[in-house]
Amino acid sequence: xxxxxxxxxxELAEKQSLRREEMRADxxxxxxKIGMLGKLWIAFLVIILLIGCYAYYLQLKDGLIVxxxxxxxxxxxxxxxxxxxxxxxxxxxxxxxxxxxxxxxxYRPITRIAExxxxxxxxxxxxxxxxDMGRPERLLNLFTHPRLQSPILWDVxxxxxxxxxxxxxxxxxxLPGIAICRNTLTNKPKWQRWMYKFLALGWTGTEQQxxxxxxSIKMLCIIIIPLAISIHTVTSWLFAMTLRPGWDSTNFxxxxxxxxxxxxxxxxxxxxxxxxxxxxxxKYITEVHFDHMGKLLVFLALIYFYFNVNEYFVPYxxxxxxxxxxxxxxFSGQFAGLYWSAQLFGMFLPAVLLIFKKMRKPGIITLIAVxxxxxxxxxxxxxxxxxxxxxxxxxxxxPESWMNYFPSWVEIAIVSASLAxxxxxxxxxxxxxxxxxxxxxxxxxxxxxxxxxxxxxEKA
Amino acid sequence: xxxxxxxxxxxxxxxxxxxxxxxxxxxxDDKQAEAENVPATMKLKLVVEDSVKTCKAIIMAGDKPxxxxxxxxxxxxxxxSLPLIANGKAVSTDETGVASVKFPNDLxxxxxxxxxxxxxxxxxxxxxxxxxxxxxKWGTIVSTALQEEEWNERSLVGSGNKAPLYLIYSAGxxxxxxxxxxxxxxxxxxxxxxxxxxxxx
Amino acid sequence: xxxxxxKSDRRKFLKLGALAGGAVLLxxxxxxxxxxxxxxxxxxxxxxxxxDGKLVEVDSCHLKHHPAVSQMAIxxxxxxxxxxxxxxxxxxxxxxxxxxxxxxxxxxxxxAAPTEWIKVKEMKDEGLSSPYWMPQPCFHCDNPxxxxxxxxxxxxxxxxxxxxxxxxxxxxxxxxxxxxxxNARSFNWADPVLPFGATEEAxxxxxxxxxxxxxxxxxxxCPDMGKHGILPDCVTACPNGTIFYGDENEDSVTNGxxxxxxxxxxxxxxxxxxxxDLGTEPRVYYLPPVNRNFPFEEDTVAHNTxxxxxx
Numbered sequence: 001x002x003x004x005x006x007x008x009x010x011e012l013a014e015k016q017s018l019r020r021e022e023m024r025a026d027x028x029x030x031x032x033k034i035g036m037l038g039k040l041w042i043a044f045l046v047i048i049l050l051i052g053c054y055a056y057y058l059q060l061k062d063g064l065i066v067x068x069x070x071x072x073x074x075x076x077x078x079x080x081x082x083x084x085x086x087x088x089x090x091x092x093x094x095x096x097x098x099x100x101x102x103x104x105x106x107y108r109p110i111t112r113i114a115e116x117x118x119x120x121x122x123x124x125x126x127x128x129x130x131x132d133m134g135r136p137e138r139l140l141n142l143f144t145h146p147r148l149q150s151p152i153l154w155d156v157x158x159x160x161x162x163x164x165x166x167x168x169x170x171x172x173x174x175l176p177g178i179a180i181c182r183n184t185l186t187n188k189p190k191w192q193r194w195m196y197k198f199l200a201l202g203w204t205g206t207e208q209q210x211x212x213x214x215x216s217i218k219m220l221c222i223i224i225i226p227l228a229i230s231i232h233t234v235t236s237w238l239f240a241m242t243l244r245p246g247w248d249s250t251n252f253x254x255x256x257x258x259x260x261x262x263x264x265x266x267x268x269x270x271x272x273x274x275x276x277x278x279x280x281x282x283k284y285i286t287e288v289h290f291d292h293m294g295k296l297l298v299f300l301a302l303i304y305f306y307f308n309v310n311e312y313f314v315p316y317x318x319x320x321x322x323x324x325x326x327x328x329x330x331f332s333g334q335f336a337g338l339y340w341s342a343q344l345f346g347m348f349l350p351a352v353l354l355i356f357k358k359m360r361k362p363g364i365i366t367l368i369a370v371x372x373x374x375x376x377x378x379x380x381x382x383x384x385x386x387x388x389x390x391x392x393x394x395x396x397x398x399p400e401s402w403m404n405y406f407p408s409w410v411e412i413a414i415v416s417a418s419l420a421x422x423x424x425x426x427x428x429x430x431x432x433x434x435x436x437x438x439x440x441x442x443x444x445x446x447x448x449x450x451x452x453x454x455x456x457x458e459k460a
Numbered sequence: 461x462x463x464x465x466x467x468x469x470x471x472x473x474x475x476x477x478x479x480x481x482x483x484x485x486x487x488x489d490d491k492q493a494e495a496e497n498v499p500a501t502m503k504l505k506l507v508v509e510d511s512v513k514t515c516k517a518i519i520m521a522g523d524k525p526x527x528x529x530x531x532x533x534x535x536x537x538x539x540x541s542l543p544l545i546a547n548g549k550a551v552s553t554d555e556t557g558v559a560s561v562k563f564p565n566d567l568x569x570x571x572x573x574x575x576x577x578x579x580x581x582x583x584x585x586x587x588x589x590x591x592x593x594x595x596x597k598w599g600t601i602v603s604t605a606l607q608e609e610e611w612n613e614r615s616l617v618g619s620g621n622k623a624p625l626y627l628i629y630s631a632g633x634x635x636x637x638x639x640x641x642x643x644x645x646x647x648x649x650x651x652x653x654x655x656x657x658x659x660x661x
Numbered sequence: 662x663x664x665x666x667x668k669s670d671r672r673k674f675l676k677l678g679a680l681a682g683g684a685v686l687l688x689x690x691x692x693x694x695x696x697x698x699x700x701x702x703x704x705x706x707x708x709x710x711x712x713d714g715k716l717v718e719v720d721s722c723h724l725k726h727h728p729a730v731s732q733m734a735i736x737x738x739x740x741x742x743x744x745x746x747x748x749x750x751x752x753x754x755x756x757x758x759x760x761x762x763x764x765x766x767x768x769x770x771x772x773a774a775p776t777e778w779i780k781v782k783e784m785k786d787e788g789l790s791s792p793y794w795m796p797q798p799c800f801h802c803d804n805p806x807x808x809x810x811x812x813x814x815x816x817x818x819x820x821x822x823x824x825x826x827x828x829x830x831x832x833x834x835x836x837x838x839x840x841x842x843x844n845a846r847s848f849n850w851a852d853p854v855l856p857f858g859a860t861e862e863a864x865x866x867x868x869x870x871x872x873x874x875x876x877x878x879x880x881x882x883c884p885d886m887g888k889h890g891i892l893p894d895c896v897t898a899c900p901n902g903t904i905f906y907g908d909e910n911e912d913s914v915t916n917g918x919x920x921x922x923x924x925x926x927x928x929x930x931x932x933x934x935x936x937x938d939l940g941t942e943p944r945v946y947y948l949p950p951v952n953r954n955f956p957f958e959e960d961t962v963a964h965n966t967x968x969x970x971x972x
Contacts (some may be wrong), residue, residue: 038727063835063874065851065969071776074838113734134848134875141832147620148627152812152836157631161638175652188684201649202656209655216648223641243842243939252743391844392936393797396782397960399968403558413877538745538890538908540915542922567922568912571744602910604744611741611820619739619803620814 007055007218008451016447017456023284023442027434028184034431038278042427045420052417055410056131064134066410072395073388073405078132079238079414080380083256085125085422086159086235087376089386090257091264092118093228097221106292108440113271115170116435119263120425122163122231124418131414151237158231158431165227169220171199172213176449177434179203192432205453214450230259246387247324251314255307262300262347263376266369269293271426273366275435284436287362294360297369301351308347326390335386338378346375360403498522500529501585505581506563506596513563513598515544517553517579521587527556533561535562536576536593542567544577569599677952700913735827738867741819742888746909747823750926751796755903756781758960765898766880770869770901773854775965776847778880779895783960791958792948796903799824799845799880799897800935800943803853807837807846816877822909822944823884825866828876837877842939846879892917901954910942 025263025281034042059066095114099107130136146153182196203209233253240252249255272293276285316331325333330339350368353359359368385405389395393402407415430436439449498521505516517531534541544561545551551559556659559579569575578593614624669923705955734785745956766772766779778798785792801824808818815830816837826837838846853872860871867885869878883893896904897917907914912923930948 011633062846063851067850070850071838072844073872075834132693132834134835135831136875137831138813138830138832141815141830145620145813145815145830147814148623148631149616149618151618151811152810152834154631156812157635161635161642164642165651168642172645183922201653203652205655206655212648212652212655216645219641220645223638227638238836239839241810242840243941244839388839392842393844394781394784395844397780397965399964399966400969404776459912521774531725537911537915537920539887539906539913539919540918541894542913542915546921548919568910604746604910606952607746608820609909611818617809617818619817 003390008455011454013455016442016452019445019447020438020442020449023438024184025181025437026281026283028180031185031434032433038427038431042424043198045424045427048420049417049424052414052420055417056411059131059410059414060136066403066408068406068408068411070399070402070405071133072391072398072402073385075132075383075384075388076405077384077407077411078128080377080384081418082125082129082132083383084263084377085121085128085418086186086232087121087256087260087380088264088267088373089118089121089125089162090232090393091168091268093224094261094264095268096169097224097228100221104292105444106289108444109436110268110272110289111173111440112170112435112437113275114264114268116165116314116426116429117267117271117422119163119170120422120429121264122159122166123425124422126159126163126323127421128415128418130319131418138374151234151241154234155231155238158227160236160450161228162224162231163168165220165224168226169217172217173435173440175201175203175209175213176205176439176454177437179205180438181433187333195432204457205449206457207450207454210450210453223346226380229257232260239387244387244391245320246326246390249311249439251307255311258300258304258307259376259379261296262304262316263373265293265300266350266372269297270366270371270373273362273369275430276362279435281436284441290362290365291357291360294354297365297372298351298354301347301354303352307348308343312439322390322392326386329386329390330382335382339382341368342375342379342382343372346379407458470476472575472595498524500584500590501583502531502579502590502592504577504594506577506594506598508611513565514560515563515577515579516558516560517551519557519559519581521555525553525555526587527553527555527557529553529587531559531578532582534578534580535567536578541578543644563598565600566604567599571601573597573599573601575599589601595650626655665926684843693813712765720766735829737811738825738865738884739742739819739827740816741823743820743886744910745821745887747801747882747884747887747944748907748909748923749798749801749945750905750907750914750921750923750932750948751868751945752903752905752930752948753793753795755901756794756796756950757901757955758783758958759900760964761898761900762796763897765894769883769894770881771856771859771872774967775969776878777965778878794957795935795947795952796895797843797845797935799882800843800941800945801882803942803944804844804940805846806840806939806941810836810840812836819884821884823882824879825881825884826869826877826879827866828869828873828878829864831873831876833875833877835877838916842936842941846877848877849874 067076067078092115095107096111105197130139133139141328142153142156169236178200182200185196188196200324233256236252236256239247240249242248269290272285272289289434312327312330314329319327328447350372353368354365359365389403389405442449493574497623500519503518503520505518507514507516515533517533519526519531521530530552532550533544535544536542541544544563551561553559563577567575574595574597576593576595577598578591580591581587582589611618612622614622616624616627645661670931751940760781763781767774767777770778772778780797782795782797783792784795799820803818803822805818805824805882808816808824811817812834813830813832815828815832816824816826818824818929823826833848835848838844838848849872852874855871862871864871864873865885867881869881873879882950883891886893891906892906892915896906899916902918905914905916905919905926907923909923914921914923914926926948932946932948934943
């Protein structure tokens with residue numbers, strides 16, 4: 001975008017075409033054959049998914065009694081997981097849109113990784129929230145008897161809108177890529193070839209097609225920013241709109257959004273590392289990218305730190321009644337271990353360590369990013385459970401199982417399955433489509449595929 | 461502990477009976493004759509005297525007014541009977557056989573302001589239990605119009621079809637704009653397909 | 662055993678008093694109840710007034726919370742009983758943690774432990790102040806945080822002040838449970854244990870019966886009885902007359918024995934609402950635990966220890 005527009009001489013075109021061919025080969029190579037390890041990985045994910053399905057079958061059969069949830073801890077890891085998935089899905093908007101409106105171009109090879117994480121995350125967010133319902137068969141009541149005053153309804157609207165936008169934002173820039181698959185991967189099974197043909201939308205790279213695509217992407221990039229902020233703010237409102245000490249916070253919206261960007265960016269770093277290694281994309285996802293992502297992570301961790309100070313230090317300073325009980329529980333009580341680990345490994349350490357350039361090397365930064373993601377999940381658990389276990393009225397004279405919450409194996413199996421489901425979507429996508437956008441990456445190198453296509457089409 | 465209340469109650473009853481038996485014996489001479497022959501009658505008069513609403517219970521045995529009878533006044537409520545004197549204290553009849561109590565000006569009645577007042581003599585040593593009741597339009601009329609209006613108001617706590625208009629409109633506008641753009645983008649996909657075909661032909 | 666007898670004696674007595682008001686309607690209800698099915702005789706006889714003013718003795722099983730008593734269109738049950746505004750006053754000075762309100766409520770609503778729609782909590786407000794027992798039903802708030810968040814209109818505020826749940830609408834998201842700052846709501850985590858034949862009975866939000874798995878439930882202020890002038894069981898079951906129930910529009914509350922003017926009671930006894938600051942405007946008022954009927958005794962027995970029996 002910001003590169004100088006060169007005049008395309010035949011020699012230059014020749015050179016650029018060669019570069020395109022090279023990259024096409026590099027990007028499509030992983031799609032040609034699935035190795036043994038790749039098959040095992042998919043089998044592993046499918047098995048976890050199936051175990052989760054069986055666990056959900058048990059839950060449907062016997063009711064939510066099979067979970068560790070009871071009247072006080074009425075929400076548990078299903079909801080934590082929902083918030084987590086919504087959180088990581090925000091990174092799609094961050095990478096492909098927020099950065100697009102800056103003058104940076106380095107992010108372009110990783111947009112697709114970010115987008116597929118977003119799509120997979122928001123898909124499973126929608127599914128896991130259904131799992132939490134006591135009466136999933138009445139889901140349609142949301143549409144036949146909607147109550148516009150309920151944040152859940154807002155969430156339904158925003159999640160479905162964000163899913164649609166994310167899918168479109170994944171799909172549109174993929175069109176040239178699908179066309180390449182259609183043209184190149186002719187030895188694939190019939191269904192796959194048919195799928196490429198169908199999804200490519202007859203892409204031939206005409207001037208008109210490029211123009212419509214780029215304009216559409218621009219429009220999506222504009223609306224996805226408010227959408228991303230809305231989806232996570234509304235999700236935070238599921239808590240903040242209540243009167244419970246710990247949730248009754250006006251800081252929740254930005255606090256959630258900041259945490260989401262941090263968690264999602266860490267996910268993308270892990271994704272970058274894995275795809276770079278497994279698909280041998282060192283040429284395209286370079287150390288520079290990790291370096292930049294490291295800096296971004298520091299920046300986001302600091303912002304998140306700022307909101308954490310507001311979220312925890314401000315009430316701690318006041319130690320107001322019921323909230324004091326909760327804060328003691330988090331700072332020095334039964335949740336202290338999890339709480340401080342989450343703050344340390346999920347926020348402090350990455351912010352401090354990644355300041356050093358050496359730490360932003362692919363391997364090390366991934367090692368730092370993994371706990372960021374893990375503790376981002378834990379943090380969402382800490383946002384849900386301790387608050388429910390510290391209500392205004394004391395929890396008295398109830399069975400032992402009501403006073404604590406520990407997820408049952410059914411819950412753990414279902415949540416694991418949903419995590420496996422996210423990975424499965426990403427894996428299968430990356431098995432069928434190029435995980436790096438060729439035209440966007442080359443644009444970064446000053447090669448406009450639009451112009452090349454124009455030239456080729458003219459020739460033909 | 462659970463039975464404390466009951467036990468107390470029982471004990472009171474016991475003591476009451478224990479005391480009243482000898483008292484009855486002493487009282488027999490002068491009162492028993494009348495009591496047995498002429499049952500007490502009670503008339504309840506609900507009158508406004510000097511703009512004070514007054515409930516008067518007149519207790520007579522034949523044509524002789526009875527003095528010192530303990531009368532309790534109640535107003536019928538939907539649940540139970542509300543004593544007109546706090547804590548359900550009784551009023552004693554005077555030498556004309558009249559026990560009276562002021563009816564409060566601010567006590568709600570039914571939709572028409574009607575209240576049912578009753579006067580009760582409970583467990584009188586000589587005359588037993590009897591009561592008289594009457595209805596009168598002394599109660600204030602509590603308007604439930606406001607209650608209904610409040611309930612019908614559009615609000616955040618109300619039902620789905622009573623969502624606040626600002627919510628409906630703002631949600632509507634946002635949804636129309638965003639989905640308008642999305643549908644346009646989806647339509648662009650069709651245009652992309654067409655744009656490819658043209659070139660081929 | 663003796664306790665058991667006392668209770669049933671008292672129950673008879675109280676029921677008799679309370680029933681007088683709604684005699685006509687109940688008479689027909691009994692006949693309906695009898696014609697609908699033949700419930701198991703409990704042997705416990707209860708005196709009731711029939712439509713023609715006769716005092717008859719019937720088995721207590723005919724007096725259960727029966728939907729036939731209040732068979733009402735769901736739509737109508739969403740609006741409420743016209744002209745009424747139900748209210749409750751709980752005199753903390755009278756509560757001695759007898760837990761009869763809990764038992765009465767559980768029996769009437771066919772709830773088994775550990776679900777308690779009314780709870781009795783040991784409270785201690787300030788550092789040096791003395792502890793007291795606090796019965797806690799649903800507060801039926803006038804600004805209910807629970808109905809605000811329901812996505813499908815399953816829980817709703819009625820014109821008569823009562824907050825109810827339609828368990829045929831409820832999707833079981835439990836947002837209302839999270840939103841209720843008092844934890845007044847319960848969830849049917851497993852299939853509810855219901856009396857024989859209950860599933861065939863027509864459901865009404867007013868009776869909250871029969872319960873359904875995967876839906877939220879809570880204290881319903883017993884509107885099906887209230888509309889006939891019958892007091893909720895937590896009120897009549899209390900041996901200490903702790904709980905007063907009534908109609909705000911009539912300015913009167915009663916515990917079955919004593920009846921007070923609501924406004925005077927609240928004024929004279931410094932009535933307050935729990936956590937007024939939250940702005941939920943509860944319809945349950947408390948009278949401070951002063952002039953207590955009982956000295957505070959620590960409860961050494963854990964009552965509600967058993968978890969669900971299912972599974």
